[in-house]
Amino acid sequence: MHPITRLSCIGLAAAACVATSLATAGQSDLEGVQIYKSASYNYIEGAMAGARFSRDTSQNIGCSTQAFQGGGQLAECYATDANGVQAWCVTTDPSLVAVAGRVTSTSVIIAQWYATGANCEFISVDANSKDTL
Amino acid sequence: VSQAQQRTPGKGSVLRLVLAIALPCVVVGTAFGYWAGHVPAARRSPPPGESASEPAGEPRNVVVVGPSTARLADEDRSAMRALVREELAAAKPRADAPRADRDPTSAEPPLTDAQLQAFDRARATVDSGIAHGTWTSENRAQLRMTMAQLPVERTLEIVRPLVIAVNEGKVHWEGHGPPL
Numbered sequence: 001m002h003p004i005t006r007l008s009c010i011g012l013a014a015a016a017c018v019a020t021s022l023a024t025a026g027q028s029d030l031e032g033v034q035i036y037k038s039a040s041y042n043y044i045e046g047a048m049a050g051a052r053f054s055r056d057t058s059q060n061i062g063c064s065t066q067a068f069q070g071g072g073q074l075a076e077c078y079a080t081d082a083n084g085v086q087a088w089c090v091t092t093d094p095s096l097v098a099v100a101g102r103v104t105s106t107s108v109i110i111a112q113w114y115a116t117g118a119n120c121e122f123i124s125v126d127a128n129s130k131d132t133l
Numbered sequence: 134v135s136q137a138q139q140r141t142p143g144k145g146s147v148l149r150l151v152l153a154i155a156l157p158c159v160v161v162g163t164a165f166g167y168w169a170g171h172v173p174a175a176r177r178s179p180p181p182g183e184s185a186s187e188p189a190g191e192p193r194n195v196v197v198v199g200p201s202t203a204r205l206a207d208e209d210r211s212a213m214r215a216l217v218r219e220e221l222a223a224a225k226p227r228a229d230a231p232r233a234d235r236d237p238t239s240a241e242p243p244l245t246d247a248q249l250q251a252f253d254r255a256r257a258t259v260d261s262g263i264a265h266g267t268w269t270s271e272n273r274a275q276l277r278m279t280m281a282q283l284p285v286e287r288t289l290e291i292v293r294p295l296v297i298a299v300n301e302g303k304v305h306w307e308g309h310g311p312p313l
Contacts, residue, residue, distance in 0.1 A: 037300070042300055060309075062310065062311065064310070064311035064313070066280075066313065068280065068281050068285055068288075069281055070281075070283075070284060070285070072284060072285025072286070072288075073285065074285050074288065074289070074313070076311050076312065076313050078306070078311060078312060080306075085302070086299055086300075086302075086305065086306055087299075087300055088296050088299050088300060088306070088312055089296065089300075090289060090292060090293075090296055090313065092285050092286060092289055115300070116297070117293075117297070118289075118292070118293040118296035118297055118300075119289075119293075
């Protein structure tokens with residue numbers, strides 16, 4: 001093989017290695033939607049981006065806030081996992097409604113509530129580099 | 134003897150002294166007896182607390198006047214006030230009482246006729262969804278129209294069975310986005 005050709009091959013291989021390394025350095029580790037149900041409480045967790053880019057079509061998670069003309073506010077957090085299992089809670093608690101309203105496309109959502117009820121007891125909205133694209 | 138007669142008063146002097154005392158007493162006593170016998174009792178000094186304006190000669194109802202008003206010492210009065218305050222505070226429902234101890238509907242104003250109709254429509258929509266085992270976007274749209282007319286707590290009351298049914302897997306949400 002001609003020396004120049006050999007050098008070109010080596011250069012191309014090196015470039016490919018560098019490109020691969022750069023591409024994987026910031027790769028996100030998106031988790032799917034998780035739903036846990038027990039006799040005492042229900043729990044949902046998932047990243048908005050993870051649900052959106054999941055390979056299946058059923059996963060989704062989100063929180064929604066609603067305001068009514070009478071002055072009342074309501075929030076709901078809901079999720080469907082890869083198996084099609086659904087979970088959902090609602091709340092009128094102002095502090096929880098405020099937290100639910102902070103959800104963005106890069107958020108990680110966690111909500112928890114008593115299994116025998118419908119009221120969200122806990123809502124967490126988080127964003128971190130690992131769970132966002 | 135003459136000196137002893139001068140120191141001892143005579144019988145005439147004693148008699149004059151007795152008369153000087155007895156006569157005014159007889160006169161005053163006679164006058165008082167006449168007044169007491171002829172002036173009506175009502176016109177004499179009325180007892181404390183009673184009016185002397187009642188007509189004389191008419192039968193009067195006997196009124197028993199109680200003892201004078203009891204007066205509390207300052208310490209007793211303060212103790213009484215504190216006791217009343219404690220009783221009132223105990224009878225008043227506490228604002229921070231647990232929700233389970235309070236009737237959730239008692240503090241809210243009663244629903245108007247229009248709100249009652251909206252309440253019934255919303256409940257019928259939810260009941261229909263639960264009965265069919267599915268909650269659709271159309272159900273959600275119907276519910277939203279009635280939710281706007283109701284206090285948010287009433288809305289929560291209506292959707293609670295639906296939420297529980299979804300969590301138990303008895304109802305499936307078939308739409309996209311939030312179920313409400």
